[in-house]
Amino acid sequence: MFDNPSHATRRARQGILREWRLFALSIFSLTVAFVCLGAALLVMTNLRAIETRWTHAGRVSVFLKESATDAEIEKTKVALEATAGVSHVTYVTSEAARDEYAKNEGNANDPLLALPKEAFSPTLEVDVDPNLDDKGIEDMEAKLGQLQAVESVETYRTWTNRLARLVRGGVAASGLLSLVVFASVLAVVGSTIRLALQRRKTEIEVLKLVGATDAYIKRPFLLEGSAQGAAGATGAVLLLGVLFLLVRGRMDGELTTLLGVEPTFLPWFAVVGMVVTGALLGTIAASLGLRKLVAV
Amino acid sequence: MAYDDDFDGSGDRREGGAFRPMLRQGKRFSQEAAHRPILVFEDVFKSYRAGRPVLRGANLVIERGEFAFVTGPSGAGKSTLLRMLYRAENADEGRILFMGKDIARLKDDSIPFLRRNIGVVFQQFKLVENWSVFENVAVTLEVLRLPEKLVRTRVGEALERVGLSGRGEEPARVLSGGEQQRVAIARAIVGEPALILADEPTGNLDPQLAIDILGLFEEIHEQGTTVLFATHDRTLLEQRPHRIIVLDEGKITDVRRGLVTEDGNFLSAPLH
Ligand SMILES: Nc1ncnc2c1ncn2[C@@H]1O[C@H](COP(=O)(O)OP(=O)(O)O)[C@@H](O)[C@H]1O
Ligand SMILES: [Mg+2]
Numbered sequence: 001m002f003d004n005p006s007h008a009t010r011r012a013r014q015g016i017l018r019e020w021r022l023f024a025l026s027i028f029s030l031t032v033a034f035v036c037l038g039a040a041l042l043v044m045t046n047l048r049a050i051e052t053r054w055t056h057a058g059r060v061s062v063f064l065k066e067s068a069t070d071a072e073i074e075k076t077k078v079a080l081e082a083t084a085g086v087s088h089v090t091y092v093t094s095e096a097a098r099d100e101y102a103k104n105e106g107n108a109n110d111p112l113l114a115l116p117k118e119a120f121s122p123t124l125e126v127d128v129d130p131n132l133d134d135k136g137i138e139d140m141e142a143k144l145g146q147l148q149a150v151e152s153v154e155t156y157r158t159w160t161n162r163l164a165r166l167v168r169g170g171v172a173a174s175g176l177l178s179l180v181v182f183a184s185v186l187a188v189v190g191s192t193i194r195l196a197l198q199r200r201k202t203e204i205e206v207l208k209l210v211g212a213t214d215a216y217i218k219r220p221f222l223l224e225g226s227a228q229g230a231a232g233a234t235g236a237v238l239l240l241g242v243l244f245l246l247v248r249g250r251m252d253g254e255l256t257t258l259l260g261v262e263p264t265f266l267p268w269f270a271v272v273g274m275v276v277t278g279a280l281l282g283t284i285a286a287s288l289g290l291r292k293l294v295a296v
Numbered sequence: 297m298a299y300d301d302d303f304d305g306s307g308d309r310r311e312g313g314a315f316r317p318m319l320r321q322g323k324r325f326s327q328e329a330a331h332r333p334i335l336v337f338e339d340v341f342k343s344y345r346a347g348r349p350v351l352r353g354a355n356l357v358i359e360r361g362e363f364a365f366v367t368g369p370s371g372a373g374k375s376t377l378l379r380m381l382y383r384a385e386n387a388d389e390g391r392i393l394f395m396g397k398d399i400a401r402l403k404d405d406s407i408p409f410l411r412r413n414i415g416v417v418f419q420q421f422k423l424v425e426n427w428s429v430f431e432n433v434a435v436t437l438e439v440l441r442l443p444e445k446l447v448r449t450r451v452g453e454a455l456e457r458v459g460l461s462g463r464g465e466e467p468a469r470v471l472s473g474g475e476q477q478r479v480a481i482a483r484a485i486v487g488e489p490a491l492i493l494a495d496e497p498t499g500n501l502d503p504q505l506a507i508d509i510l511g512l513f514e515e516i517h518e519q520g521t522t523v524l525f526a527t528h529d530r531t532l533l534e535q536r537p538h539r540i541i542v543l544d545e546g547k548i549t550d551v552r553r554g555l556v557t558e559d560g561n562f563l564s565a566p567l568h
Binding site: 203216 | 487
């Protein structure tokens with residue numbers, strides 16, 4: 001082979017091993033920066049899952065009075081089915097509600113399951129056309145409220161709207177945060193590379209003296225920069241993974257019931273994206289730091 | 297001109313350029329090239345600060361295979377002259393022809409390829425202290441992307457020539473000054489350059505070591521390499537009957553053979 005990339009890899013490895021403290025410090029700083037970004041992404045991922053779950057659920061829950069008779073319930077169901085925008089109505093008995101909860105929960109020791117079946121209200125779960133506007137939902141809510149058998153109506157609308165606003169704010173904040181994180185990655189890797197450059201001044205002088213091209217001299221530094229960025233992002237993903245497992249282990253049941261979705265970790269493409277972004281930013285930072293090589 | 301593109305084109309390829317084959321026995325040998333001076337300075341001007349020129353119209357011809365001392369008082373411009381040859385500095389005016397090519401007009405991209413034809417040795421050795429002796433010498437060939445096996449053989453040969461056989465694995469920093477300078481010389485010669493530049497290579501060594509190192513350069517010269525040896529050490533100049541090039545007041549004066557000193561003020565009044 002004419003081109004021998006192993007020189008660059010070897011020199012990069014030697015450089016990192018020799019200056020490992022410098023690189024460890026840099027990677028640690030990058031990990032902290034990427035943890036901020038990753039945490040924001042993680043929160044956003046889950047908020048979005050909740051929002052999607054509730055927005056596209058197109059669902060209205062009609063909570064029935066315990067005193068409601070089967071005939072009243074049947075009448076309500078038929079009336080609902082005839083309403084514009086309603087596509088399907090399911091009657092969920094108290095037992096079914098508890099079983100459903102138990103199935104989602106999967107934890108036999110949950111104290112809620114020890115409660116009598118009456119603790120879970122019977123409901124009519126109404127599938128609503130997802131395109132039905134807020135006005136239509138409000139009308140439906142008002143009409144339903146007047147029925148004998150109905151205890152209360154949950155349209156989830158205010159809750160979804162609030163969530164949507166929260167998600168929008170979160171996206172903007174994450175965007176801003178990622179700019180700050182990217183800037184800090186550039187600053188950290190750039191200054192690490194400049195310091196490494198300073199410490200390896202003789203090495204660079206010698207390389208220039210024996211006729212190494214600038215590209216040949218720069219390559220190991222670029223590799224070191226991208227390795228730092230990738231390592232920082234990987235460290236952040238691992239740290240977040242551990243934190244995620246810890247948090248989920250403690251709050252799983254309550255969270256799931258409350259939110260209606262399982263807490264999820266970052267999707268694989270976000271993880272890969274973070275590592276690739278780290279490597280890319282590291283390379284860019286290194287090449288910026290290398291603009292002026294030592295003159296010989 | 298036959299060599300015009302050699303610094304640019306031959307790039308990574310050792311044998312591709314027209315320089316090396318001419319110097320290595322048994323390779324393609326150009327008669328025309330052999331008769332051409334390896335180095336010509338034509339009215340070269342150089343100053344770092346306005347009004348204080350270091351070189352003021354310097355002229356010089358070095359033939360292929362010569363050994364020449366470059367001398368002159370401290371600050372006369374010896375280092376500057378050598379640095380212009382490997383383009384660490386550039387001339388303000390005039391031409392510097394190295395193997396027929398004007399290196400004062402060389403594009404920055406071509407400078408590395410120029411340097412692959414020149415070996416340089418310094419007073420301060422300039423070794424990478426935490427590299428091994430082997431690595432310090434091998435770097436010259438690695439830049440050329442030679443296969444590892446060939447690098448190993450040729451570094452071994454170079455270390456043998458400077459008397460450091462079998463010392464390759466030692467870290468450069470544990471070697472004595474004289475040994476470090478031998479490593480630096482091995483690094484300069486391992487690529488078999490056409491020209492060796494030595495800038496006060498004995499300045500940091502005691503007198504006996506200095507003479508040994510001078511002897512080493514003479515051996516290299518005997519193998520056919522052109523050597524420019526800058527020094528202000530008169531004991532060395534007196535030691536050997538080589539050509540002496542004197543730099544003073546921005547001009548180059550030539551003392552062809554040896555140096556007869558009477559009053560110790562020979563530099564400002566060169567002999568003819
Ligand atoms: N990089 C530089 N910047 C400014 N002046 C320099 C520089 N290098 C050398 N000089 C000046 O140029 C003159 C010649 O220096 P130099 O070539 O090092 O002389 P020598 O090697 O003969 O002692 C000196 O006056 C020195 O101060
Ligand atoms: Mg000098």
